[in-house]
Amino acid sequence: MREKEKRRGKNKRLRLLIVLLVLALGVGILLKLRWRAWFGNPTEEPYTTAEQIDRLTLTPGQNFASERSISWRCGESLQPSELLYAEVSDMILPQELDWTSIAAEGQIVQTRSGRGCYYTASLDNLEEGRAYLYRVRTGSQEASGRIDMPSGLDTLVRFIYLGDVQDPSGQMSSELFERLTGHIDSAIRPSFVAAAGDQIEGPTDEYWRVWYSAWGAGYLARTPFILSTGNHEYLKKGFTRELDPRWVAQYNYPANGPEGFERRSYYVDFPLMRLIVLDSNGINDPIAILRHRSWLREALESSGQPWQVVMFHHAVQCVRDSRSHPVMRYVYKPILEEAGADLVLQGHDHAYSRITTKDRADTISPLYVISSSSPKVYRNGFDPIHDRLGSGLQLYQSVEVRPNSLRYRSYLYSGELYDDVELLHSGSGQKPNRAIDWARDLPERFEFNAFGSSSKAQKKANQYREAIQRRAQSHQSN
Ligand SMILES: [Fe+2]
Numbered sequence: 001m002r003e004k005e006k007r008r009g010k011n012k013r014l015r016l017l018i019v020l021l022v023l024a025l026g027v028g029i030l031l032k033l034r035w036r037a038w039f040g041n042p043t044e045e046p047y048t049t050a051e052q053i054d055r056l057t058l059t060p061g062q063n064f065a066s067e068r069s070i071s072w073r074c075g076e077s078l079q080p081s082e083l084l085y086a087e088v089s090d091m092i093l094p095q096e097l098d099w100t101s102i103a104a105e106g107q108i109v110q111t112r113s114g115r116g117c118y119y120t121a122s123l124d125n126l127e128e129g130r131a132y133l134y135r136v137r138t139g140s141q142e143a144s145g146r147i148d149m150p151s152g153l154d155t156l157v158r159f160i161y162l163g164d165v166q167d168p169s170g171q172m173s174s175e176l177f178e179r180l181t182g183h184i185d186s187a188i189r190p191s192f193v194a195a196a197g198d199q200i201e202g203p204t205d206e207y208w209r210v211w212y213s214a215w216g217a218g219y220l221a222r223t224p225f226i227l228s229t230g231n232h233e234y235l236k237k238g239f240t241r242e243l244d245p246r247w248v249a250q251y252n253y254p255a256n257g258p259e260g261f262e263r264r265s266y267y268v269d270f271p272l273m274r275l276i277v278l279d280s281n282g283i284n285d286p287i288a289i290l291r292h293r294s295w296l297r298e299a300l301e302s303s304g305q306p307w308q309v310v311m312f313h314h315a316v317q318c319v320r321d322s323r324s325h326p327v328m329r330y331v332y333k334p335i336l337e338e339a340g341a342d343l344v345l346q347g348h349d350h351a352y353s354r355i356t357t358k359d360r361a362d363t364i365s366p367l368y369v370i371s372s373s374s375p376k377v378y379r380n381g382f383d384p385i386h387d388r389l390g391s392g393l394q395l396y397q398s399v400e401v402r403p404n405s406l407r408y409r410s411y412l413y414s415g416e417l418y419d420d421v422e423l424l425h426s427g428s429g430q431k432p433n434r435a436i437d438w439a440r441d442l443p444e445r446f447e448f449n450a451f452g453s454s455s456k457a458q459k460k461a462n463q464y465r466e467a468i469q470r471r472a473q474s475h476q477s478n
Pocket of ligand 1: 164198230231232313347348349
């Protein structure tokens, strides 16, 4: 009897040992496969910051109609710096410009492989429809830019929205940016550019250089950018992550975010809308979740404007095959829907998705979008919740916000229309708003083809093609 018990105990221990060994092997394989993605950072080559002004950047304050900040970089040791600005018009001769000077705040930003001094100054009394010239000075260095304050913001706000740009060489994005910057002096000039994170390949000085040079000299100095952080602007530090210190130094956004996330989560007010930007990189940190939950709800509910637009990097309903962000989906999505978000702009998945909310036979707000401008493309999934999908595409979007309607359009780099949705107020001023799909006759495109040549990869490719056919058939029968 005792022998039997002994043997049973031995077998039990052996089974436990085998389970532990299998688990350890599994964790080992997973770590080997995912080590770079989870813990690796791109190498930052040693760099020096020249004694000349660069990276001149224009960002809005909380009140888009009257507030702007200007940030720049110069040299490696702090020097007295100032911003001079003057209203300009056809009626004022250059020698008669009335310059006002304000002191700039400086800080040294030390990164893994170098350092630079960043400066910023803010203006809070600019007037609608007026134009201003500005000069920034650090030591003996000087650079200049121009601010055109838009007029008629209470009848129309037009902006460009980009998903992930993430273009390591800058080659592809510079072609798109050339098209967009061509609009700067035209009648369809956007009031600002919004981008949903991963502007760059990784937190290195070289990738920031690529970002600024892809836009061309002076565009960021003249057009306000409203940006959210992406995971590629974060530095991985073992099991934690830290935002690249250049991000906040060069983008002086309003400090109206939750504690610890100031200038990374923030909102900007327009007469017709509140644009709320949320840093979704802290989504797995319980404190960040708690702080953002109440902040997001309060930011949505306290807005008196007719439209609420929210932007963040990690989607509430992913389009990349087999990806999900449970915190975004189960913590933030209910808040967006309960507190009246109209349009939700997202990134990260490197494929296209548009989802309208469904209420019996009606399509209503929030309208969720995931887009990408990046040469890096992922395979999409085919969950029928996505009203419209796309893969292997590089896109940009235009959004026009009017008192009673919000028109969202997505375009291929070629300028060809890819998606078109309109949100209309119900008339009673009550949420949700009605969503009209103007893209029903536009075919979906699935150009992702990076499967590889192995038999396993080919099997996946065939499954992907079959899923595309099934989706086309179900669309035909609807
Ligand atoms: Fe990302």
